[in-house]
Structures are given as C-alpha cells and as structure tokens.
Amino acid sequence: MARAGKVWLVGAGPGDPGLLTLKARAALRTADSVFFDRLVNPGILLWAKPGAVFFDVGKEPGGKKTPQEAIQRRLILAARNGKQVVRLKGGDPFVFGRGGEEAEQLAKAGIPFEVVPGVTAGVAAPAAEGIPVTHRGLSTELVLKIGARAEGSISGRTLVGYMAVEGLRDFLETAAVYGFSPETPAAVISHGTCRNQRSVISTVRNLAKNTRKARIRPPAIVVVGEVVGLKKRLGRQVRGRLKGQRVILTVSESLSSGWRNLFEEHGAEVWEMPMTRIFFLTPRGHWKKEVEKAQWIVLTSGAGVRALTGLVGDARRLAGKKIAVVGRSTAEILKTIGLRADFIGPGPGSEALARAWPGKRADPILHITGNEEKGSFAGALKGNGYRVKPLVAYRNEGPPRLLRPVRDALGKEGADWVVFASGTAAERFRRLVPRWPEEPKVAVIGPMTSQKARKAGWKVTVMANQVSAAGVLQAILSKTQ
Ligand code: SAH
Numbered sequence: 001m002a003r004a005g006k007v008w009l010v011g012a013g014p015g016d017p018g019l020l021t022l023k024a025r026a027a028l029r030t031a032d033s034v035f036f037d038r039l040v041n042p043g044i045l046l047w048a049k050p051g052a053v054f055f056d057v058g059k060e061p062g063g064k065k066t067p068q069e070a071i072q073r074r075l076i077l078a079a080r081n082g083k084q085v086v087r088l089k090g091g092d093p094f095v096f097g098r099g100g101e102e103a104e105q106l107a108k109a110g111i112p113f114e115v116v117p118g119v120t121a122g123v124a125a126p127a128a129e130g131i132p133v134t135h136r137g138l139s140t141e142l143v144l145k146i147g148a149r150a151e152g153s154i155s156g157r158t159l160v161g162y163m164a165v166e167g168l169r170d171f172l173e174t175a176a177v178y179g180f181s182p183e184t185p186a187a188v189i190s191h192g193t194c195r196n197q198r199s200v201i202s203t204v205r206n207l208a209k210n211t212r213k214a215r216i217r218p219p220a221i222v223v224v225g226e227v228v229g230l231k232k233r234l235g236r237q238v239r240g241r242l243k244g245q246r247v248i249l250t251v252s253e254s255l256s257s258g259w260r261n262l263f264e265e266h267g268a269e270v271w272e273m274p275m276t277r278i279f280f281l282t283p284r285g286h287w288k289k290e291v292e293k294a295q296w297i298v299l300t301s302g303a304g305v306r307a308l309t310g311l312v313g314d315a316r317r318l319a320g321k322k323i324a325v326v327g328r329s330t331a332e333i334l335k336t337i338g339l340r341a342d343f344i345g346p347g348p349g350s351e352a353l354a355r356a357w358p359g360k361r362a363d364p365i366l367h368i369t370g371n372e373e374k375g376s377f378a379g380a381l382k383g384n385g386y387r388v389k390p391l392v393a394y395r396n397e398g399p400p401r402l403l404r405p406v407r408d409a410l411g412k413e414g415a416d417w418v419v420f421a422s423g424t425a426a427e428r429f430r431r432l433v434p435r436w437p438e439e440p441k442v443a444v445i446g447p448m449t450s451q452k453a454r455k456a457g458w459k460v461t462v463m464a465n466q467v468s469a470a471g472v473l474q475a476i477l478s479k480t481q
Pocket of ligand 1: 014015039089090091093095096097119120121122125328440
C-alpha cells in the first residue's frame with residue numbers, strides 16, 4: 001500500500017539515548033529516511049528501521065554545515081517521494097533548533113508533518129549536574145536565552161507561564177512589566193498533548209476574558225509572544241484521525257507494541273493492557289523425537305510458530321513433513337520464518353481445521369500448542385481415529401491484576417475504544433474492568449472474537465474485515481469522521 005509521505009520533526013533529547021521519547025522511537029522505527037543533526041547521539045539511530053537511509057545534515061564531510069535551505073529542500077523532496085521522514089534534532093525541535101522554520105516550510109509546501117517534542121538541554125543538562133532550574137525560594141523564573149553570537153534574529157521574547165491560569169490577570173500584568181504590549185499574541189493551553197487538550201488564542205489584552213468564557217480548566221500553560229502567531233501556519237500539523245481518543249489494546253504482550261505504533265501513528269492515546277502473556281517452556285529432550293515421528297505438524301497460533309523454531313533448532317529437521325495452520329494470520333507468521341503452510345484451515349478456530357483435515361488416518365500428527373488450547377484440535381479429530389499428539393510448548397498466562405490507579409482512572413474517565421483480538425481477551429477484560437462512566441466502543445478482529453465478546457457482555461461496534469492490526473484500525477477509522 002503506497003502511503004503519502006510525512007515528516008516527523010523529532011526531539012532526540014539532550015544526549016542520553018534513554019531520554020528519547022517512546023513516540024520518537026516509534027517514529028524512527030517507521031521512517032524510511034532519517035535526517036539527523038550533529039548533536040544527536042548516534043546510539044539513537046540504532047532504533048531506526050532496518051534499511052532506513054541516514055543523512056547527516058549537521059556537518060558535511062569537509063566539516064561544513066549543510067545549509068538550512070538545502071535541508072528543507074531535501075525533507076520536502078523525500079516526503080513528496082512518499083517517504084516517511086524523521087528529522088531528528090538535539091533536545092527539543094522547537095527550542096533553538098530551527099524546527100519552527102522547517103515546520104513553516106513543510107506547511108507551505110503542503111507536506112503533512114508532526115512534531116514530537118524532546119527533552120531540552122536547558123533543563124536536562126543542569127538536572128544531570130544536580131541543578132534544578134527552578135527552586136522554591138530561590139528562583140521563580142527560568143530564562144532560556146540564545147548566545148550572542150548565534151546567527152539570525154536575536155530579538156524578541158517568549159514568556160511561558162506555569163500555574164498561571166488562576167491568577168491570569170496578575171500574570172498578564174507581569175507580561176506588561178516584561179515589555180509585552182496589550183496587542184501581543186497570547187495563548188492558554190490546557191491539558192497539552194493529552195487527549196483533552198484545549199486552547200484559547202488571543203492577545204495579552206483579551207486573554208483573561210476569553211479564557212474565562214471558554215471555561216478552561218487547569219492544568220494549563222500560558223504563552224505570551226509573537227511566536228503564538230505562528231500557530232496559524234503550524235497548527236495544521238497532522239494529528240491523526242484518532243486524536244483525542246483513548247484506545248485500550250488487549251492483544252497479547254508479544255504483539256502489543258507493533259499495534260501500539262500503528263494506533264499512535266493515527267493520533268490515538270494508547271494503553272497497552274495485554275490479556276494474555278505467553279511463556280515459552282524450555283524444550284525437553286523428547287520433543288525433538290516427537291517432531292521426528294510426526295508426518296504433520298499443526299500450528300494453531302503465532303506462539304506455536306515461535307515455539308516450533310525454538311524446539312526444532314535446525315529447520316532441516318522439518319524436511320519432508322507437512323505443516324497445517326489454523327488460519328491466514330498464522331500462515332503469515334509462518335512465512336516470516338521461511339516456511340509455507342501445506343494446509344490452511346478454513347477457520348474460524350481449530351475445530352474448523354479439524355473438520356477440514358486433509359491428512360490420512362495413519363499419518364501421525366503433532367499439535368504444537370499452549371496449555372489452554374491443548375485439547376481443542378485433538379479433541380475434534382480424535383473421535384475419527386486420527387493419531388494426534390498435543391505438545392504443550394508454551395504456557396498462556398492470564399492478565400495481571402488491574403493496577404489500582406489504572407482501575408481508578410478508567411472508572412473515572414473511561415476510554416473511547418477497546419480492541420479485542422481474541423475471545424479470551426474479551427472475557428478476561430470484562431472481568432477486570434470497573435464500572436465505566438460510559439461503555440467504550442468495541443473493535444474485534446474477526447467473527448469468532450465477536451461472538452465471544454458478545455457472550456462476555458460487550459456490545460461490538462466494529463469488526464475488522466482483515467485479521468490484522470491494520471484491519472482493526474481500518475474498521476475503527478470507518479467509524480471516525
Ligand atoms: N534544540 C536543542 C538546542 C539546540 S541549540 C535543545 O532543545 O536542547 C544547541 C545548543 O544546545 C548547544 O550549543 C548547547 O548550548 C546546548 N546543548 C545541546 N545539547 C547539550 C548537552 N547535552 N549538554 C549541554 N548543552 C547542550
């Protein structure tokens with residue numbers, strides 16, 4: 001699927017790779033092209049997608065900086081070629097990083113872009129030395145100022161107020177003392193970056209009145225300065241159609257982070273709450289013999305595929321054997337280890353696979369499975385005289401208990417969507433959740449899950465028509481304007 005290009009303006013943090021944000025890392029994992037600055041720790045680049053192309057735009061081989069216009073042209077060109085582009089800058093991209101200029105150019109060129117803030121050096125470097133940049137009784141003000149020799153404009157100021165909404169009028173009076181005229185653009189932003197972010201854009205003169213009218217609630221930040229005016233041009237950054245929506249993912253631990261990236265890319269606030277966790281058992285000595293004896297190997301989950309790799313050790317041991325899988329998604333996972341399924345069940349479930357079983361009665365079958373689904377396939381086949389041996393190669397662990405603060409938050413705020421990729425997840429999550437203020441919408445991966453979710457008491461809103469994260473996402477987007 002060809003996607004439109006996009007540019008992420010990403011803060012790489014002050015240096016320590018551990019101070020890169022999760023969102024920045026996710027962007028790196030999807031990027032085709034990465035343009036990075038001199039200050040970016042190259043260790044961070046190790047998180048990029050294999051095959052990504054890197055451009056060092058901090059310094060050219062001769063030691064000269066790539067001119068800003070050239071960087072901008074290349075960003076735009078890459079995005080126009082359909083590339084996912086990460087522009088990685090030290091610290092925060094909008095703090096003395098010329099990120100604002102790049103964003104302006106992108107906006108002008110009509111390129112979709114998104115800003116991922118970073119930890120700025122002005123706060124992080126002092127903290128690393130044990131110096132708090134503000135301290136009660138010592139400092140109520142933090143000035144971030146560019147050095148005198150810096151190129152470009154050195155005039156103008158931005159005033160950012162914390163805890164300034166309750167006493168907004170007083171705060172704006174201080175702004176006057178700092179030399180801001182009543183006509184200076186000013187903004188209040190509440191719950192910034194949260195799903196309920198709101199803002200009031202005004203002038204120093206009218207901000208207090210407009211904020212009261214808009215009934216803005218803390219926490220909020222006040223911004224005073226000409227930079228507020230840039231919002232007109234830069235406020236169009238892509239936010240994704242799921243912006244403002246809380247999505248709970250209940251898919252198994254091993255799949256969860258991939259799903260997370262996809263949903264975050266569309267702007268959702270994602271909570272990962274895996275309802276199944278899988279522990280692979282250490283292969284026992286006799287397992288290899290079981291594989292040797294089998295004519296058919298049956299895999300009824302992605303975990304089964306992973307267990308198979310672990311227990312065979314050398315793929316040549318599978319030569320001459322046939323492999324049957326429960327459905328297409330398991331077949332896809334099997335492909336990732338270089339094996340093609342000889343038979344794909346018509347679905348849904350291992351019972352359907354058993355009903356359509358293509359093998360002869362005499363052929364020994366080995367079902368590589370978890371403790372929970374252990375009997376499902378064998379039970380459906382055995383009555384017909386087939387020789388099935390279930391081999392429990394992994395354990396399905398139930399969900400952990402819901403953390404108290406998570407339960408409280410869900411009980412108070414709820415969620416917009418909850419996603420189920422298995423009936424088990426739907427059942428388990430039903431038992432865990434508190435009383436919601438309002439039931440979330442429910443997205444399921446397929447008909448089996450849908451059936452079980454309904455039985456567990458969920459009202460299913462949408463079903464994917466393709467068994468994958470992308471399928472579920474599409475289904476949810478179809479219900480989102
Ligand atoms: N956008 C960056 C700042 C870019 S300007 C940010 O938000 O941090 C570059 C300046 O940042 C450097 O000249 C230096 O003064 C400061 N800086 C960046 N990383 C730093 C670090 N790890 N330690 C100390 N200063 C740093």
